[in-house]
Amino acid sequence: MRNIVLFCAAGMSTSLLVNKMKEAAAKENYDCQINAYALASAREKGPDADIILLGPQVRFGKAKVEKECPGKIVECIDMQAYGTMNGAKVIAQVKKALGD
Numbered sequence: 133m134r135n136i137v138l139f140c141a142a143g144m145s146t147s148l149l150v151n152k153m154k155e156a157a158a159k160e161n162y163d164c165q166i167n168a169y170a171l172a173s174a175r176e177k178g179p180d181a182d183i184i185l186l187g188p189q190v191r192f193g194k195a196k197v198e199k200e201c202p203g204k205i206v207e208c209i210d211m212q213a214y215g216t217m218n219g220a221k222v223i224a225q226v227k228k229a230l231g232d
Contacts (some may be wrong), residue, residue: 134164136226139171140187152219175200183226185209205229
């Protein structure tokens with residue numbers, strides 16, 4: 133099971149996207165756990181992730197998250213996918229990054 137962690141400013145704006153991603157993953161039978169948190173909790177929540185996704189509003193924090201979570205894949209969520217809450221597109225981004 134893949135552990136996908138999303139970070140945004142407060143952990144709330146990505147909650148709808150998390151639901152859309154869960155729906156898309158279920159349709160594809162992609163075994164994963166998806167959660168969203170505030171960027172401030174990256175050091176605490178990031179180390180357990182297989183991949184860390186950053187919302188567009190916290191893209192600036194990518195270098196810091198990479199430093200706090202060494203060895204983890206850190207990607208910025210595609211802005212169009214985020215804006216349209218396209219869970220399937222984000223799951224495709226995750227699968228590509230992880231080689232699944």
